[in-house]
Amino acid sequence: MESQAPMQSAQPAGFWLRVWAKLADLLVLNILGTLVLCSVSVLYVIGARLPWVGIGLFAPFALWALYLAFFTSNGRQTLGYRLAGIKATTSRGQHVGLGRALLRSVIDTLAYLLIFRLVGLLDYLAASVRSKRALHDIASATRVIQYTAPRSRALWVSGIASFVVPVVLVFGLVRPFFLQPYFIPSAAMIPTLAISDRVLVNKLSYRCAEPMYGDLVVFKGLPWASVDGRERSFVKRVVGLPGDTLEVKEDGYLYRNGRRLYEPYLEDPRIEYVMKPTVVPRGRLFVMGDNRNNSNDSHAWGPLDRSRLRGKVMAILPRSWFPAGVPERQ
Numbered sequence: 001m002e003s004q005a006p007m008q009s010a011q012p013a014g015f016w017l018r019v020w021a022k023l024a025d026l027l028v029l030n031i032l033g034t035l036v037l038c039s040v041s042v043l044y045v046i047g048a049r050l051p052w053v054g055i056g057l058f059a060p061f062a063l064w065a066l067y068l069a070f071f072t073s074n075g076r077q078t079l080g081y082r083l084a085g086i087k088a089t090t091s092r093g094q095h096v097g098l099g100r101a102l103l104r105s106v107i108d109t110l111a112y113l114l115i116f117r118l119v120g121l122l123d124y125l126a127a128s129v130r131s132k133r134a135l136h137d138i139a140s141a142t143r144v145i146q147y148t149a150p151r152s153r154a155l156w157v158s159g160i161a162s163f164v165v166p167v168v169l170v171f172g173l174v175r176p177f178f179l180q181p182y183f184i185p186s187a188a189m190i191p192t193l194a195i196s197d198r199v200l201v202n203k204l205s206y207r208c209a210e211p212m213y214g215d216l217v218v219f220k221g222l223p224w225a226s227v228d229g230r231e232r233s234f235v236k237r238v239v240g241l242p243g244d245t246l247e248v249k250e251d252g253y254l255y256r257n258g259r260r261l262y263e264p265y266l267e268d269p270r271i272e273y274v275m276k277p278t279v280v281p282r283g284r285l286f287v288m289g290d291n292r293n294n295s296n297d298s299h300a301w302g303p304l305d306r307s308r309l310r311g312k313v314m315a316i317l318p319r320s321w322f323p324a325g326v327p328e329r330q
Contacts, residue, residue: 010093010146011146012133012143012144012145012146013084013132013145014132015132017086017146017150018084018134020080020159021080021081021084021086023080023163024155024158025068025078025079025080025081027165028064028067029063030162030166031165032067034169034170034173034174036063037174040059041178041179041203041204042204044202045202045204045205045209061109064105065108065109066105068105068108069098069104069105072088072101072105073097073098073101073102074098079158080158083151083154083155084150085146085151086145086147087145088101088104088142088143088144089142089143090141090142090143091143096142101140103139104137107135107139108134108136111135111136132144176203177203178203179200179201179202179314180200180203180310180311181201181317182199182235184198184199184235188294188295188296189237189289189290189291189295190267190290190291191265191267192265193290197316198316199216199315200314200315201310204311205312206309213241215312216235216238217237217238217309217311217312218309218310218312219233219234219287219308219309220232220233221233222308233310234296234297236287236288236298237288237289238287239254239256239286239287239288240286240287240298240303241285242281242282242283242284245258245278246275246286246298247275247278248271248275252269252272253269253271254271254288263290266290267291267292267293271292271293272293275299278298280303283306284304284305284306285298285309286298286303287304
């Protein structure tokens with residue numbers, strides 16, 4: 001292990017030293033975030049509903065703020081600060097109290113949340129000028145000093161890991177087994193889902209339970225069901241389960257087992273085509289779009305094999321979370 005010899009006199013921490021310390025701390029956020037996202041998926045499956053799911057999606061940032069606050073108060077250090085040999089103090093060089101540390105961490109966290117709007121970048125650019133104090137330092141009347149030599153090798157490794165670990169966790173764990181966003185490219189689910197909406201799909205749902213009437217499901221479509229002949233992902237609503245008989249009568253309404261369905265979520269309640277009675281076989285589902293007159297669904301290519309399901313739509317993600325014009329590929 002590299003030595004951490006005390007500096008002869010405390011001096012303001014440099015810009016790049018603080019950046020590497022932040023990257024090392026982001027490694028903690030990535031691990032916390034992964035655990036929370038997986039937990040959100042599990043909680044939804046066992047019955048937690050959207051308000052709690054929404055809170056869960058922001059939980060990593062709340063935990064991040066608390067982590068920063070606790071480990072920068074009363075002389076403590078975060079992982080990154082310890083490796084960099086730096087710590088936070090008041091402007092007078094005293095230990096930072098928990099209240100002041102919480103204010104500091106909340107401002108820092110908000111800057112990180114808004115980094116795509118350059119707030120986070122501007123925050124740290126402020127630390128590169130002569131005062132060497134970021135915006136959250138100035139707002140909380142704190143500063144970051146270097147008091148020992150940094151553990152350079154460990155700092156570099158943890159900083160690089162903060163880029164590698166999220167990729168491994170997201171593509172190796174979260175997306176295949178728990179949660180994945182999908183892009184809505186068509187008008188087939190209007191008005192429930194608009195063109196260019198992004199939905200969050202819970203991939204754990206149908207590993208633990210069976211689909212139910214009304215579920216919005218994402219599935220791997222048949223090659224000949226796509227215009228380009230590729231196996232695209234589709235989003236549709238479950239209207240029929242194994243054993244059900246579905247038909248669209250001349251009055252323009254969908255009937256299940258002889259009873260007309262009440263479907264207030266439809267774009268147009270009157271369907272422009274007639275569909276002969278279709279019995280849903282075992283192991284299959286009948287799925288249709290909410291924009292029935294503009295949807296490529298089971299009325300065109302028959303019941304869907306359950307094995308093609310990828311998951312259940314859990315939430316519609318705010319559009320502000322995604323850069324304009326960069327869709328999530330399906």
